[in-house]
Amino acid sequence: MERTVIIGAGQAGGRAAVALRANGYGGEIILVGQEARAPYERPPLSKEVLLGAAQAGAALVNPESVYHENSIELRLDMPVRWINSATRELTFMDGDRLGFQRLILATGARARRLEWPGSEAAKPYYLRTCDDAEVLRRTLSGRQGDIAIIGGGFIGLEVAASARQLGWTVTVIELGQQCLERVLPSASARVLVDLHERHGTRFRWGASVKETKETNSRIRLLLNDDESLNVDVVVVGIGSEPNMKLAEAAGLECGNGILVDDQCRTSVSDIYAIGDAAIAPNRWFGKPARLESWENAERQAEQVARVICGLPTTNDAPPWFWTDQFDRNVQIVGVPTDEDQMTVEPGKTPDQYVHLYSRGDVITGAVLFNSGRRRRALSRQMSEMRDAAAAPCSPAESVDSMEINA
Amino acid sequence: MSDSKFLRLCCISDIPDSGILRVTVPGYDPLAVCQVDGAFFAIADTCSHGMASLSEGDIEDGQIFCPFHGGGFEIATGNPTERPCTIPIATYPVKRVEDALFIASK
Numbered sequence: 001m002e003r004t005v006i007i008g009a010g011q012a013g014g015r016a017a018v019a020l021r022a023n024g025y026g027g028e029i030i031l032v033g034q035e036a037r038a039p040y041e042r043p044p045l046s047k048e049v050l051l052g053a054a055q056a057g058a059a060l061v062n063p064e065s066v067y068h069e070n071s072i073e074l075r076l077d078m079p080v081r082w083i084n085s086a087t088r089e090l091t092f093m094d095g096d097r098l099g100f101q102r103l104i105l106a107t108g109a110r111a112r113r114l115e116w117p118g119s120e121a122a123k124p125y126y127l128r129t130c131d132d133a134e135v136l137r138r139t140l141s142g143r144q145g146d147i148a149i150i151g152g153g154f155i156g157l158e159v160a161a162s163a164r165q166l167g168w169t170v171t172v173i174e175l176g177q178q179c180l181e182r183v184l185p186s187a188s189a190r191v192l193v194d195l196h197e198r199h200g201t202r203f204r205w206g207a208s209v210k211e212t213k214e215t216n217s218r219i220r221l222l223l224n225d226d227e228s229l230n231v232d233v234v235v236v237g238i239g240s241e242p243n244m245k246l247a248e249a250a251g252l253e254c255g256n257g258i259l260v261d262d263q264c265r266t267s268v269s270d271i272y273a274i275g276d277a278a279i280a281p282n283r284w285f286g287k288p289a290r291l292e293s294w295e296n297a298e299r300q301a302e303q304v305a306r307v308i309c310g311l312p313t314t315n316d317a318p319p320w321f322w323t324d325q326f327d328r329n330v331q332i333v334g335v336p337t338d339e340d341q342m343t344v345e346p347g348k349t350p351d352q353y354v355h356l357y358s359r360g361d362v363i364t365g366a367v368l369f370n371s372g373r374r375r376r377a378l379s380r381q382m383s384e385m386r387d388a389a390a391a392p393c394s395p396a397e398s399v400d401s402m403e404i405n406a
Numbered sequence: 407m408s409d410s411k412f413l414r415l416c417c418i419s420d421i422p423d424s425g426i427l428r429v430t431v432p433g434y435d436p437l438a439v440c441q442v443d444g445a446f447f448a449i450a451d452t453c454s455h456g457m458a459s460l461s462e463g464d465i466e467d468g469q470i471f472c473p474f475h476g477g478g479f480e481i482a483t484g485n486p487t488e489r490p491c492t493i494p495i496a497t498y499p500v501k502r503v504e505d506a507l508f509i510a511s512k
Binding site for chain 2 (some may be wrong): 015043061062063294295298322324329331372373374375376
């Protein structure tokens with residue numbers, strides 16, 4: 001019987017396994033995970049889990065019974081040592097081997113580490129996995145103090161909001177001049193900064209940590225402007241890096257991620273890559289993009305399943321990210337930039353509105369504040385406009401690829 | 407109807423123009439009573455994705471869309487139709503007697 005092995009039991013891997021069956025795949029499906037847990041949802045980790053409103057890992061990607069019902073074999077807590085793409089066999093860390101006809105790499109990404117003189121003394125926390133979230137939750141609960149968060153991206157801001165809600169005094173140390181610089185135009189980013197400032201969070205812009213000074217019980221961070229900050233906890237949230245060592249060692253083409261075409265195919269036949277680890281052509285960015293979002297993992301999981309089942313597939317809806325901070329749900333659809341014209345569309349209540357970004361008659365992106373109900377229509381509208389536009393409108397982005405974390 | 411096996415949900419005229427009414431009855435988590443093309447349904451009011459009340463959402467093409475993240479469910483079956491919702495919500499048969507709607511008591 002044909003066998004498809006999926007390496008990576010996260011959002012992308014877990015959904016791909018089920019989507020294969022749903023699309024009629026009759027072969028064996030083996031889902032291999034490095035962590036001991038069945039695929040779980042990451043979005044709650046930086047919010048409900050830190051707040052103690054949900055248990056780490058309680059929100060599953062698929063209900064537990066789904067794997068058995070769909071004859072999907074789970075091999076958890078089984079890190080893979082290497083893949084032989086010629087003989088189509090992988091070797092686990094413990095020496096076991098497993099052959100495959102098709103392989104899906106859903107190896108995800110890991111939190112980018114930050115080192116500075118004395119960083120080990122600061123014992124910085126990172127947030128990526130269930131275990132990370134559980135450790136940070138225990139640290140933040142039951143007491144209060146000062147927390148420094150290095151990085152004003154999605155993770156940094158979500159942790160900042162959670163920590164504030166738990167009564168911590170929060171300082172965000174951001175190298176740039178605004179938060180969420182890679183995803184949000186400045187007018188929309190300003191809304192979020194205002195929200196955090198209203199809740200008492202301090203931002204240090206253009207700031208970085210030069211050194212950690214040893215003190216008795218607290219952590220003294222010396223910043224680049226020579227001011228120092230005394231805190232009890234340091235969290236680093238400066239983005240993530242794709243897990244592609246296995247792919248590189250197997251001879252697959254990689255850049256800032258495992259390179260795939262618009263059908264999730266890597267440079268080696270019958271090996272596919274999806275989710276946070278994959279970098280795929282993207283018409284919205286006008287170049288390959290590695291999108292670290294829940295939505296991208298879902299879409300590519302569905303897509304790779306259809307590709308393997310020989311079904312036609314496209315994946316060209318506008319990118320979509322969301323974040324929940326305090327009482328705000330913020331959704332980003334498309335690719336809004338500072339170069340676009342922005343109009344504010346008010347909603348039913350003062351805290352519901354949409355920042356609509358456009359170039360000429362074409363809507364390039366939108367930022368929805370507590371307006372999730374507007375998303376479907378806007379997304380549809382943007383796709384229709386993009387389909388109709390003969391020349392794709394290229395975003396004013398100078399980096400080689402977009403890396404977005406949500 | 408005085409049958410103790412059924413609980414009264416609401417009057418049809420209680421359902422607002424949005425087609426959704428939040429109702430609480432003993433033994434059930436909060437419910438959203440929905441009117442779709444003249445038919446009535448009772449579904450779980452709490453979205454299976456986040457802690458949001460579906461009765462504050464919108465009905466379109468037989469689906470209910472959550473006001474929070476914008477995910478959706480087919481009202482008749484409870485099956486998720488729009489991300490980020492991926493887990494079905496509970497649905498319950500509704501009995502209509504004249505102008506009132508009832509649900510089986512638990």
